[in-house]
Amino acid sequence: MGKLQACVLGSTGIVGQHFIRILENHPNFEVTTVTASQRSQGKEYRDATDWIVSSMIPESVKHLEVLTTDSDAILKQDVDIVFSALPSSTAFDIEARLAMAGLPIFSNAGAHRMDDDVPILIPEINPDHLELVRGQNYGDGFIITNSNCSTSGLVFGLKPLQKYGIKAVTVTTYQAVSGAGRKGISSIDILGNVIPFIPNEEEKMVSETKEILGDLCDGKVIPADFDVNASCVRVPVQDGHLESIVIDVEEQVEVEQIIDMLNNFSGEPQSLRLPTAPIHPIVVLNESNRPQPMRDLSLKEGDLGMTVKIGRLRRNGSRLNMFLLVHNTIRGAAGASVLNAEFALAKGVFE
Ligand SMILES: NC(=O)c1ccc[n+]([C@@H]2O[C@H](COP(=O)([O-])OP(=O)(O)OC[C@H]3O[C@@H](n4cnc5c(N)ncnc54)[C@H](OP(=O)(O)O)[C@@H]3O)[C@@H](O)[C@H]2O)c1
Structure with a gap:
């Protein structure tokens, strides 16, 4: 063909x-x-x-x-x-x-x-x-x-944990200006500033996350039944949405085991070797100050903006904390x- x-x-x-x-x-x-x-x-x-x-x-x-x-x-x-x-x-x-x-x-x-x-x-x-x-x-x-764009990152942080029973998710985003489009936000509004509101974004994160992670039954999607609470913020960064995610998980799983699971996560695009599929959909960064939009989004062989970066994984009782970075105009669009x-x-x- x-x-x-x-x-x-x-x-x-x-x-x-x-x-x-x-x-x-x-x-x-x-x-x-x-x-x-x-x-x-x-x-x-x-x-x-x-x-x-x-x-x-x-x-x-x-x-x-x-x-x-x-x-x-x-x-x-x-x-x-x-x-x-x-x-x-x-x-x-x-x-x-x-x-x-x-x-x-x-x-x-x-x-x-x-x-x-x-x-x-x-x-x-x-x-x-x-x-x-x-x-x-x-x-x-x-x-x-x-x-x-922000949901497209979040679901990669959640999917591998779903089998342990997600009870609730709280996400706070730090979203790049490219997410607002070519003429979306004026420099006078964003330079040296942070804007704690992105129209409709929080509502989309809640409904789309539950829909994507929902089950398909008799030709209909039954949305996932955990709570999602989102706060979305625009920051003066060109590309890359960073997300602080707190996940309340039913089963206690060791952080090391979760890191392993995230690094080894892959799906049908990888087994089918689709041209745009990254080799690793998720990469966990071990440095204590990563992921960062400026350092962790450069496009290079094997990582053309389709890999989601996760770091700072830590546990606080039943809650798991992480930071996640997604290339909003590539993996997110x-x-x-x-x-x-x-x-x-x-x-x-x-x-
Ligand atoms: N940016 C992101 O990170 C991102 C991520 C996920 C999803 N999205 C979604 O993707 C879509 C495009 O976003 P973008 O960031 O690329 O926006 P953008 O930079 O503002 O580009 C908009 C495009 O649509 C055209 N357009 C605008 N008004 C039109 C009209 N009335 N009729 C026909 N064409 C029209 C523009 O053409 P002209 O150049 O002629 O004005 C331009 O080609 C949006 O729905 C957005 O929500 C964006």
Whole structure:
């Protein structure tokens, strides 16, 4: 089978740019259509985009004409798969229309995440939730979402502990400015500052965490039944969401055993050797002052932003404390979506 022709919706924003970067030379997908707002319509991609995610815009994309994000315009192109990096408010209708027209949609937007029949898929964590797409009413098309950026890290800290009985989770985040988008937060508001509020983020962390870690029963997800309490804070860091997590666990497990379990955690993307799957989904750092966004997010061979870093594991009675770091625009956004598409392809969902 040749490469599937991909359309990136919202291609000029931060997540859209990461899609373009990650999909360069991808073995299964090739970006041939790009869309953005009316502001960018008709321009060459390189002129419409303030490129910030690597040194160069990929040659294969820089001369593409940016289309307006309109289903008729997109359906006139030769498109086999859609990656969406649109604001939620814009994503709802267009994603549904393109799915109805028979296209597979892999979305970062929150618009369809909490629909009963749409999986919030993280294939290392809840691969079975992929089954939900079979019950969707989009004809030959379907919608698969990934979680919001902070939740995409949190669930890696929780999943390996679920078998010991999680009673409650308290999480406090220190979230990077890139999480707010290319024009999301002004420098005057964030430089030398910390803002203890991110609209809707705490609610999303609660509902998405319980959904992702929930059980699939008779074609429906029964959300996990432990309490999640979230406080979300914006900090003056470019990339990387750090999270302080306190987990109340029923069974007492030695910290050393937990470290071992986290370091050895892996899932179907690893056994299938999917192109975007990291060798180690979780790495525990032993230094007492790690993980740090500045030191622990550099992209290098074997760690292209898809590995979640955990450190400062310690016990306080029945509670386990840890710090966790996730690359918000890669594992928390574009990389997560590309991995979902590779997984769906490998599992035969496109057939
Ligand atoms: N940033 C993160 O860490 C992160 C993580 C997880 C999920 N997400 C989600 O991913 C999506 C994209 O986030 P982002 O950070 O990449 O945002 P962004 O940098 O603000 O980019 C938004 C993109 O959408 C386009 N757009 C804006 N309004 C539009 C409209 N009315 N019609 C059509 N296109 C429109 C923009 O085009 P123009 O350039 O023409 O304005 C741009 O391409 C959001 O739903 C966000 O919640 C983001």
